[in-house]
Amino acid sequence: MLYVLNLRQKNYNMLLKRIGIGLLMLIAPALVAKAQIKVNYEVSFKEPQAHYVHVNMQVDGLTKEYIDVKMPVWAPGSYLIREFSRNVEGFIATSGKTVLKTEKLKKNTWRVYTGKSSTIAIDYNVYAFEVSVRTPFIDATHAFISPTAIFMYPDNHLALSSTVKVIPFEGWGKVSTGLEPVKGQKFTYIAKNYDILFDSPIEVGNQEVFEFTAAGVKHEVAMYGGGNYNAERLKVDMAKVVEQATAIYGENPNKHYTFIVHNFQRGGGGLEHLNSTVLGASRNGYGTENGYKGFLSLVAHEYHHLWNVKRLRPVALGPFDYENENYTTDLWIAEGFTAYYENKLMLRAGLTTPEEFVATLTSSMSDVINTPGGYEQSAAMSSFDAWIKYYRPNENSNNSSISYYSKGEIVGMLMDLEIAHATQGKSSLDDVMKAMYEQCKTKGRGYTDAEFKAKAEQISGISLTDFWAKYVNGTDTVDYKKYLGFAGISVKDAGKKAAYLGVASRPAEGHVLITAISRNSAAWVDGLNVGDEVISIDDVTAAPSISSMAVVRTKKVGEVIRVRIIRDGIDQEIKVTLKASPNVDLVSSMDPASTASEKAVFKRWTGV
Template sequence: MAGISICFKFAAKESNMLLRKLTLGMMMILSPFFAAKAQLKINYELSFKEPQAHYAEVQMELSGLSKEFVDVKMPAWAPGSYLIREFAKNVEGFKANAAGKALKAEKINKNTWRVYTSGAKNLKVNYSVYAFEISVRTSFVDDSHAFISPTGIFMYPDGSLASSSTVQVVPFHTWSKVSTGLEPVAGKKFTYTASDYDVLFDSPIEIGNQDIFEFTAAGVKHEVAMYGGGNYDAEKLKVDMAKIVEQGTAIYGENPNKHYTFIVHNFQRGGGGLEHLNSTVLGASRDAYTTEAGYKGFLNLVAHEYYHLWNVKRLRPVALGPFDYENENYTTNLWISEGFTAYYENKLMLRSGLWTNQEFVSTLADAITAVVNTPGAKIQSASEASFDSWIKFYRPNENSANTTVSYYSKGELIGLLMDIEIAQATKGAKSLDDVMKAMYEKVKAEGKGYTDAEFKAMAEKISGISLTDFYSKYIYGTAPIEYQKYLAYAGITIKDENAGKQIPYLGISNRIIEGRNFISSVSRNSAAWTDGLNVNDEVISIDGLPAERNINQMIVQNKKVGDIIQIKVLRDGLEKDFSIKLKSSPNVKLSAELNPKATAAQKAVWKRWTGV
């Protein structure tokens, strides 16, 4: 035995020596490659010569080049918004030079420019970007401010997404402030650094004269940059936004930020948000903060985007990073990334004391109603909705409600059901919180995103039950939501106020254009669908009477199920008459409330599920 042990030791020693030699050899072979990578320096200057005309000016300086040409690329989409947006379409005046001497440059595909170096090690690229689309995911420049969504502004050298860069912002002469999640460079005003392009592209920049206030929560300094004015109370927002931060941090046990930036655009009518690595961009209505609905609506948006700090920015599907910025990044898990976030915004509002228990359950009833009343929920699964987001979610048409379901809305319900299922199975010992935290720690430890199977396995481990049937029905399938069963586990009574009623139903939506009444959608299997009404038909009369502004209200007030009505429409300039037999409305109208006689078991589920 001793002899065998000695042989093994010698064999191991020889093996280690061979491994060192191979490693050294590979390092010698690859060292020029790594040296070239290490020598590449990328610096940007961002300025605004004509902000009133909506232009941003970019100068990219590349140092340490060694090839005869360099390809620079503009991303085609912005992570968090799953649509190819072709940002290169806004680029103008692309030029390159070395030491002031013009270099040959040509565009070789839709988003790539090739610059021939002529032996130069250092060169500069200059171009302008037209920025005049108001949204949280696109850049906008005017004389009052500049909002920079980096994927639509900064090009990158091909093959260099892992490279660091610096950005020097030169504000227009009437602007004085810059707000961003990027790390500042010490001693250099308005100059920032990014360790790689995933960081740069995930760090929006607000430039102008925005109102800025700060608060500290979970040990992290938070900056709030308010553009556009508004009737907000900064001191009140500091307190309530901090509550949301603390509750989100409590779920995961840590806040991964050194600092965090909220960029808020206050418009006459605004909304929407987009999550980023250590910042977010929010749209709001400037005069809505003093109404209860407006104020809580804003905080609800804050809760959604802040929860993304963990869910999707760090706890992410394997397909969502490292990113391919030129092509679609397909995943079947947006029902987790976005849907669960839509669900958790409700829990954060409840746990922060910003919603009452009744507001919480009523919001869930509304969410269930929205999905149940969507015909497309019977056609498209949550998994399919996620995968097809690139071609369907951001490009809806008049038939989308009949063929698709939102992965936000369906995912919110899946989160609700899975959360209660886990609390019920563990008799109030565990909840979806435990799954999310465990998955967060797993992804952080492994340094990669999760697969669908890995998430399911963790949920089964935490709950102690099989979720195969659950996945089959609600994630891969389109089974009806068993909302009454699940909410009863937590002592919630939910009822359909339309149950047993025969409500006449035409099945259209209409819009008024210059006083004319047009059909804007037709619901699947409705009377209008069956008997031939079309989107864009102009409704002239119903049973000889002029069509009222609200056609559906006109039907409900004056007709009953089974009635045959005569509708005259104008289609492509020609009059057409239709006989429509009214059907009964398939839509539910749900309301929910806590059962005051809930059992001890139901109360235990409620407590663990909601955290209150």
């Protein structure tokens, strides 16, 4: 009987071996064909003054009669379909001197018929003239390459490696990027796959470059546009931020890191990348303490993304689908918590005081409480609807939505205090973030909302179901006295419940135009509209800021004002009964008589 069983097992093993060899023979040609494909890009600037970049895309190792190439429709980190292909011009494919047949299949896809050639060249131009950290910009002074808006990719081949050779325009001499350089080839870089290529912006021109080392990592700062910054001071203070961020997670995952900073007359914003970031700044803003600290806060925010978003990320955010929306309900963690941590990093780096830290968060909490849309949209839905709401605001957005940045910042603070209080100062949100970072590394994927909640509950030792219901999936008013009280901080509302009209306005062509109306305000209830031209209030000529007019400020709640407007060319008068202001103006103070427990929470919360 044993002999028969062994014989059957032997025959079974032989069968498996034959099946395996057969499958390998079937799969191998496809694997070889895929492995043989090579992609090389050459980027040049024939007409930078006209805002064009020329891309030459060489594709080798083709075996099919055609290849489809695609342009991404959005840039990771900026959750909006931007339709980058709309800026593509002059698409042409060749094999040697032969022009190949091409066909545009849809908005971002071109089919190239190879004519049985194994090697083809695809040339196209991209118009780039939008100033932002997420879109390419080219002029006579420099070129900023935002890769998802510049580079096409072979369909179904996102795992391919590629090289990028940059040919700077005449007079330009520097290239700054997080991409790995190819040894012995000037301004030539390699990306192991398209996720890396698309996550590696490139600055070309004559930018000032300085370096510093922090957390064992070399950091390059590329400054375009000049400015009144002090490079030596920035080296020291940026290094402090890097060290404090690394301390939270216990390691810095990069070999090198690149800051690309665009200094304009008025600039702002940032976009995170795998081992780099792009920052917008005001070139003369470094000269004031507020301006300087504002820039360092931006540095802290984007650098924290090195972990939170790029590696510690919601499961939907990678591997990316570059053609469609990538929905997640967790941007309040990915972006909101990062907005919160920029404050903690500034404090721990010694760049702000504990009093400033508390005051900043208290002010942010006031803003969230005073946003009517926060009672209509939860943090989770704000995240999910980012694709249709956050980057497409209108005159009613303040009434219908809440920013996942601002709401997430406050939820992060509340959760941090809840954990520190529950553990008597032994743990904080830092421990959750580090544990989730390790989990994402171990599992090789992002987290779900349930997994993040479970980890926070594990570390805090309490149920957070009620917390999630109120502040993540719900729209409850923030219980600021309770949570800040955990750390021995007193908070009171210093706002005056004065008469309140509830409009925002601006001057426009000699008139005063209503630009926004707050939900349930007097203006909302009695029928003033966005777009109304206000001529006068109680026969007093309208001022650009209607709400600050004495004729409004000196009224009492319940009094009626006469607002003369022009709507659609018709002169009319609307009577408005003033209501009490619903807004809060929170003021915080640290209680000198706080308990030992409160002091322990404060210490763990702030880290100082």
